[in-house]
Amino acid sequence: xxxxxxxxxxxxxxxxxxxxxxxxxxxxxxxxxxxxxxxxxxxxxxxxxxxxxxxxxxxxxxxxxxxxxxxxxxxxxxxxxxxxxxxxxxxxxxxxxxxxxxxxxxxxxxxxxxxxxxxxxxxxxxxxxxxxxxxxxxxxxxxxxxxxxxxxxxxxxxxxxxxxxxxxxxxxxxxxxxxxxxxxxxxxxxxxxxxxxxxxxxxxxxxxxxxxxxxxxxxxxxxxxxxxxxxxxxxxxxxxxxxxx
Numbered sequence: 001x002x003x004x005x006x007x008x009x010x011x012x013x014x015x016x017x018x019x020x021x022x023x024x025x026x027x028x029x030x031x032x033x034x035x036x037x038x039x040x041x042x043x044x045x046x047x048x049x050x051x052x053x054x055x056x057x058x059x060x061x062x063x064x065x066x067x068x069x070x071x072x073x074x075x076x077x078x079x080x081x082x083x084x085x086x087x088x089x090x091x092x093x094x095x096x097x098x099x100x101x102x103x104x105x106x107x108x109x110x111x112x113x114x115x116x117x118x119x120x121x122x123x124x125x126x127x128x129x130x131x132x133x134x135x136x137x138x139x140x141x142x143x144x145x146x147x148x149x150x151x152x153x154x155x156x157x158x159x160x161x162x163x164x165x166x167x168x169x170x171x172x173x174x175x176x177x178x179x180x181x182x183x184x185x186x187x188x189x190x191x192x193x194x195x196x197x198x199x200x201x202x203x204x205x206x207x208x209x210x211x212x213x214x215x216x217x218x219x220x221x222x223x224x225x226x227x228x229x230x231x232x233x234x235x236x237x238x239x240x241x242x243x244x245x
Contacts, residue, residue: 165238
């Protein structure tokens with residue numbers, strides 16, 4: 001592969017399916033990840049190095065939420081760090097598919113970083129609430145804990161669904177070779193509130209304490225509803241795999 005344009009074309013041909021992906025990830029995060037992946041390829045970075053670079057941006061932004069008094073300037077810095085970290089999180093997988101350099105170690109590292117950022121971002125919000133927000137009541141401190149519970153349970157249950165589905169070694173009905181299900185634009189829109197990239201946007205409100213609390217609480221409620229829907233869906237799918245045996 002030669003110039004950056006050639007690398008980008010190769011990356012477009014090595015994309016994962018868009019099924020089950022929100023519009024943000026499909027049209028914003030993945031294209032940004034392609035650009036980062038092309039740049040990483042050009043300078044000789046490995047997928048694992050890109051994962052660690054993603055972690056550096058993400059964890060620096062998260063630490064800033066916990067340690068720095070909220071302001072409009074901090075809001076922009078935090079959002080930029082989280083958004084770049086998320087795009088690099090897409091870039092590592094794209095680079096791995098491009099170079100064939102992926103492996104169990106890279107997948108493990110990627111999931112460890114994802115789990116860590118999920119735990120730390122809500123912990124940082126909790127610390128910020130306690131230190132800087134002047135909360136109208138102590139009950140608000142339960143909000144980040146509830147959001148943390150929802151995020152971690154969704155992550156773990158989804159990962160288990162994926163692994164147990166692979167272990168069953170049976171393709172879902174109607175999705176065998178040559179019968180891939182079409183990508184639903186409506187589903188891509190509906191999934192927007194559950195997308196991590198959309199979650200990052202709430203940190204642009206960080207300079208306004210009330211607006212941030214309201215936006216964060218609204219996303220927490222939406223994520224809780226999605227969790228209930230996902231758990232019911234995944235349970236039905238796994239039960240169907242069992243009865244298919």
